[in-house]
Amino acid sequence: MPSHFSKISDVIHFDAAKATKADLARGTTLFAGLNCFEPGQAQHIHAHRGGKARMTVGEETLIAEAGTLVWAPAGVPHGVDEALERTVLLVSMGPPPG
Secondary structure (H helix, E strand, C coil), X not given: CCCCEEEHHHCXXXXXXXXXXXXXXXXXXXXXXXXXXXXXXXXXXXXXXXXXXXXXXXXXXXXXXXXXXXXXCCCCCEEEEEECCCCCCCCCCCCCCC
8 A cells, every 4th residue: 555645855856957847646636746956947936834743644644744745645534633833734636625
């Protein structure tokens, strides 16, 4: 059974000629990925907040810190067990809830 927690550093890769993309999670209705940059490559300025929470997906529980992808496929129970500091989560899903 695949893990629902990923180490982002395991999928990062770089190319001197252009920024690269790395898949973090790919399902039939959701995609999440990374853009990776070498020195001199650019992207528009923006910001992200960190955080830390104990989370469960299926039968797995882990303290997820900034830089951790938590992947919960459709039909797999999941949730935040406890926020351990002020935490902001980026939630991405498709199709939209409701």
